Amino acid sequence: MSWFQLPLGPLQTNWYIQTNDQGEGIIFDPGGEVEKLITWLRDRQITPLAILLTHAHFDHIGAVEDVRNTFHIPVYIHENEKEWLIDPQRNGSSLFIPGSSIKAREAEHLITGEQDLSIGSFSYQVLETPGHSPGSLSYYAKEDKIVFSGDALFAGSIGRTDLPGGDHQLLLDSIHDKLLELPEDTTVASGHGPTTTIGHEMDGNPFLSGF
Template identity: 50%
Template sequence: MLKIDRLELGPVQTNCYIISGEGKQCIIFDPGEEAGKIQDLLKRKQLTPLAILLTHAHFDHIGAVDELREKYKIPVYLHHKERDFLGRPNLNGSGKYAALPDYRVADADEWITDEPSLEIGPFNMELFHTPGHSPGSVSFYFPEDRFAIVGDTLFSGSIGRTDLAEGSEQLLLKSIRESLLTLPEETFLFPGHGPETTPKQEQQHNPFLRM
């Protein structure tokens, strides 16, 4: 049984998820900022990270990537369609806000393409390319434990914004309906911001999915 720890980090309280198993190994999803808080949790729980996985490359999901990658000597995974986002503020969204510094992160170590699944150590997950919020958004589904990390594709009662670089509302809704709402209805969906939800809850109550 996998364990899920969530930290709300950075200027917009982005959810960073740390998924761990019985062997004290873990993977880190979307370390958006405040690397020290992530390191403190890993030390406190005696966890050894194996990789950093990014649901997408907007600034609020990547701020602690380089510091953690260097400290733990672990690879970073990102969809290849966002190859240019990590180093370009105009694409990762940080250039849109005068109050923010320009976020620039080194290239990913591993590029996700069209593979249907991914295995990292003891962690096995199915991959769904869920573009719309961004061109390379990926959702990571753990079928045995009945949960998915969905980034900013779908929220409890809402959907991801589509006014940033290469966003598309039509494509976003298609991704949600074809990849996330088709999961078993009680699957826990863990988004990039806010509380978890389920396909059943969103089908019944999400106003954006009635359009």
């Protein structure tokens, strides 16, 4: 398996795709710049199988509808944010981008709890990591030693919790109980900024110094 990162959209949200040797891929958080994203996929002859959302803030879902319609693929999201895709107020687009209305159809698949998720040859351990938002998820690919953590954990920082549904202590608990339990050499593919590792954040993240 291989994976790629590409910052997209108004907040340069990291879009990720994990691919296999057959040219298939799983998309994480297509945040915007849909033409750039689709061109990137077609230039590399990658066939997406699904869109996995870590959460449904507007900067993570801006290209969902166009990508889903172009490749005829399903969307997965936590049930706690099932209405955020269709509601610009809940996903924040109407608040942060005046006059904007970012939305998409309801997701084909609702994730209702922690589980093992298999799509084609791709397998993930789905971790519930709320705090940044009520339905935040992290997708851990054990064999590839990478976790797609959305806006839960960043290099040297953690997700903001001052948005509707945010909870600072809950986020810290999610990071401590779920993400820091992963092997220290696990790559953390964050929603913004550079990648990091679990071990690096355990040793040097100032927000986690009490753990």
